[in-house]
Amino acid sequence: MGRTIIPIGPYHPLQEEPELFTLTVEGETVVDIDVRIGYNHRGIEKLSEMKTFENSTFVVERICGICSTSHPFAYTRAVEDVFPMEVPIRAKYIRTIIAEGERIHSHLLWLGLAGHFLGYNTVYMWAWKLREEILDVMEILSGNRNNYAMFKPGGVRRDIKPEDIPICIRKIESILPTLDMLKKAVLDDPVLHARLKGVGVMTYQEAIDFSALGPTSRASGVARDVRKDSPYGAYQEMEWDMIVTSNGDVFDKAVVRILEMFESAKIMRFCLEHLPGGEIDANIKDVPPGEGIGHIEAPRGETFHYVKSDGTNRPVRHKVRAPTFMNLPTYKATVQGETISDATIILAAIDPCYCCTERIAVKDTGGRILYGGKDLIQLSREKTDRIKRRMGVR
Amino acid sequence: MTREEVLLDFTSRFHEDILDLYDKSHSRVYITVRPESMVRIGTYLFRNLGARFNIASGTDMPPNIEILYHFIVEDINLLISLRVLIDREHPVMDSLGKDIEALNWIEREMSELLGITFTGHPDPRRLLLADNWPEGVYPLRQDYEEWDEKADRTRGV
Numbered sequence: 404m405g406r407t408i409i410p411i412g413p414y415h416p417l418q419e420e421p422e423l424f425t426l427t428v429e430g431e432t433v434v435d436i437d438v439r440i441g442y443n444h445r446g447i448e449k450l451s452e453m454k455t456f457e458n459s460t461f462v463v464e465r466i467c468g469i470c471s472t473s474h475p476f477a478y479t480r481a482v483e484d485v486f487p488m489e490v491p492i493r494a495k496y497i498r499t500i501i502a503e504g505e506r507i508h509s510h511l512l513w514l515g516l517a518g519h520f521l522g523y524n525t526v527y528m529w530a531w532k533l534r535e536e537i538l539d540v541m542e543i544l545s546g547n548r549n550n551y552a553m554f555k556p557g558g559v560r561r562d563i564k565p566e567d568i569p570i571c572i573r574k575i576e577s578i579l580p581t582l583d584m585l586k587k588a589v590l591d592d593p594v595l596h597a598r599l600k601g602v603g604v605m606t607y608q609e610a611i612d613f614s615a616l617g618p619t620s621r622a623s624g625v626a627r628d629v630r631k632d633s634p635y636g637a638y639q640e641m642e643w644d645m646i647v648t649s650n651g652d653v654f655d656k657a658v659v660r661i662l663e664m665f666e667s668a669k670i671m672r673f674c675l676e677h678l679p680g681g682e683i684d685a686n687i688k689d690v691p692p693g694e695g696i697g698h699i700e701a702p703r704g705e706t707f708h709y710v711k712s713d714g715t716n717r718p719v720r721h722k723v724r725a726p727t728f729m730n731l732p733t734y735k736a737t738v739q740g741e742t743i744s745d746a747t748i749i750l751a752a753i754d755p756c757y758c759c760t761e762r763i764a765v766k767d768t769g770g771r772i773l774y775g776g777k778d779l780i781q782l783s784r785e786k787t788d789r790i791k792r793r794m795g796v797r
Numbered sequence: 798m799t800r801e802e803v804l805l806d807f808t809s810r811f812h813e814d815i816l817d818l819y820d821k822s823h824s825r826v827y828i829t830v831r832p833e834s835m836v837r838i839g840t841y842l843f844r845n846l847g848a849r850f851n852i853a854s855g856t857d858m859p860p861n862i863e864i865l866y867h868f869i870v871e872d873i874n875l876l877i878s879l880r881v882l883i884d885r886e887h888p889v890m891d892s893l894g895k896d897i898e899a900l901n902w903i904e905r906e907m908s909e910l911l912g913i914t915f916t917g918h919p920d921p922r923r924l925l926l927a928d929n930w931p932e933g934v935y936p937l938r939q940d941y942e943e944w945d946e947k948a949d950r951t952r953g954v
Contacts, residue, residue, distance in 0.1 A: 441925035449936055487822050614850045614899035627849065632871040633824060696825060696867065696876055698851065709854045709865070722854035724903075729852075732902055 406434070409743065411750070413442050424734070424750065431742045436734055451721040456482055456690050456712075459721065460554055463708070466723065468549060469512060472505045473701030474708070474723065475554035480635060480697025481708040482556040485690055491682040492637075494558040496674045499636040501545065501553050502699070503667040503674075508537040509702035510660040510667075514589075517657060520748060521598060522784035529585050536578045540571045558684030568675050575668050575675075582668075586661050597790045599654035603737040603749030606651055613733045616704025616726045618659040619753045623651035629700040636699075641673040653752040690716070701726055703753075727753070744782040800873045803846070807877075811838055817880075827865075829880040835866070836891045838879060842868045843897050848877065850899040855907045857938045862888050862911060883913070892918040910937040 412423040421442035427435035447466060451459045463474040476498060483490060490498075511534040518526025538548045544563055545551035553559050589595060605615070610623040620627050628645045630638040646662045648655040692714040698707045704726030711720040730753040737749050798806070804826065808815060814834035819827040830838055842848040851867035866879040883890055892915035894900040904915045905924040912935040915921065926936075934944050 441923075441927065444925045444927075446936065484822075484825065487825075611849075612898045627871060633869070633874045633876075694827070694878075696878070698869075698876075705851070707851050707867070709852075709867070711856060720854065720856040722852065724852040728902060729899065732898065735898075 405429070411747070413439070422731075426738075426743070426746060428743055431744070433738050433741055433743065433746050436738045436746075438731065438734065440731070448721055448723055451718060451723075453717070455716045456556055456710075456718065459718065460556065461552065463723065464550055464552065464554075467725065469509050470505055470701045470703065470706075471550045472501050472554070473699060473706045474725075476502055476699045477697040477701075477706040477708040478710070478721075478723075479554050479556045480699060481695040481710040482690060482697070482712075483687075484695030484697055485693045485710060485712050486687070487695070488557070488685065488687065490558050490685055492679050493562075493681045494683045494685075495635075496637045496678050497559045497563055497683065498554065499638060500563070500671055500674045501541070501551055502636065503671045504537055504541050504544070506667045506702045507664050507671075508534050508541070510664050511537065513660060514585075514657070517748070517751060518589075520751065520780060520783060521595070522787045523595075526585065526589065529581065533578050533581055533585070536574055540574050543567050543571055543574075555684065556690075557687035558682070560684075562683050563675075563678065568678065572672055572675050575672055579665070579668060582664060586665075589661060590658065593794055594787060594791050596654065597794065598787050599657065599748070600650070600652055602653045602745050603741060603752060604650065604652045605733055605737050607649075609733065609736040610651070613736065614729050615733050616729050617700065617702070618656055618663065619704060619730045619733065621645070621647045622655040622659045624649040629698055629705050633698065637674055638670070640677070641670060643670055653748055656752045689714070703727060704730060744786045747783060798873070800875055803870060803873060803875065807846075810841070814838060824874050825876050825878070827878045827880055829882070832881045832883050832890060835879065835881050836893055836896070839866055839868070839893045839900075840896055842870075842877065842879075843899075846870060847872075850897065851876070853900065853903045853907065855911045855913060855937070857885070857911060859939060860885050862913060864890065864907070864913070866893075888913040890915050892916060895919050909935070911935055912938065 407428050409426040409428055410423060411426065413421040423439040425437045426433050447462060451462055454462055460475050460478060463478045464471050466474045511530045515527040515530035515534070518524065518530060541551060542548050544567065545553050545561060553561055605623045607624045610620045610625045615623070615625070616627070624647060626645060626647045631645050643666045646659045646666065648658055690712045692712055695710045698705050706726060707724040709722040710718050713719045733753060734750060738746050741749060808818065811830070811834065814831050815828055816831065817829035821827060843850060848868040848870045851869055853864055853866045856863045861882045862885050864881045864883065866881070867876060868879070869876045881890070888911070890913055892904055894904040894915065895917045901920065902924060904918055905920065905922065907913050908915055908921060909923050909926050931944055935941065
């Protein structure tokens, strides 16, 4: 059978990172896949060498627009690990609150886009509506809907006012019933079961081999979460569950993310209710020579920062590793053998970016465009519709 | 195994390959090893000890290039950073990525940003840099100089 090459990418304004997937297909089946990244390579590691330790916090905050707190969190922990030193307990609680709020809004963003892509626009609307409430909470706490600028080496930059706490708790509680409804709507839907179960399976061993992180690995039964394994912030102060499922398919990746939001809400609420008093900043002055490693659990998995200091006010070396760097190569294990209409949702299930799909074009060897981006979304939705018809669901 | 047992087992197993061990804190340990032993030690950590590979970070420190391979043993919360120093003029390392899939991309990244050759790497293509980036120009080297005459790298400060 003849082979067709399908490029997905590289640019779309909604993508977290532009990337170019090259799918080789036989008929409808993907037989080979390759990726080209680097379109968004901004040389942050090099740039960071020219900034002071304090300034780099703001640079790394701008690495990602969705999980903007995960990088400053990991970076400040890396700088604090050079000493090593502990930040005040109140700062730890505030950091935890911001990080968990970000996890909820990031997972909701993913859920909404996944729903949109599968032809479930109601899920998309509900998820993004709920996300607004969380963004409001973040705005009350930090002054910003995103890029919170709350972190600094040694503590946090901004305190939480006591009068804001009840408002935030009320807002978090107000989204829980709707989130529960959304959870039931997604998890009990027979069409979504048929559409997503058994699609893009990553086995336990593959997750280990690729060193996959976050929800991508936890859906394959790998109980791996930096918040539990290497406790930081205030995570060891309260009871919460690590969500682990065993099937490793797209459905389980969605389940992990949905259930994690409830845990995040629980953690946020506990921290707001039990916020200890005291200082919010250890006021560190000079960073001594040495090396430091900071790693935290971002919404997509472990974010890892390594800082080398020579005693001046600038890092000699600053290595940044985002979770997608480890998660993205798992496409080698999950996409081959699947169909084109599933390839996009599988690539999206690791949450790198969803909307690459809009830039897909299928060309035959003469360069004639057979499918555009809209056609591929259409392909995916048609498959959902076929399943619906077969099951007699309207 | 406890932290002490893991470290004791590790040091007795590889005592001839270890040049230096710096026990920094309860969850961080830096171990300098011989470059030629790295594949053996890394594979042991990953396969036998069940460590997860975090990432590797290369640093240009004339006259050497330093590579740190970070592994975490999650059960005991111990981050083991294996340090390797290789010659800056002939930066050649054996590839771990040919056995362990998790190291595939980072070795590609280090080879283009620092100019390290990983012998035996299954896919030594470029990962991040643009297609028009010249060969032999490594942006994370200390002596990196601007090569693109049209580039505007002023940072507005």
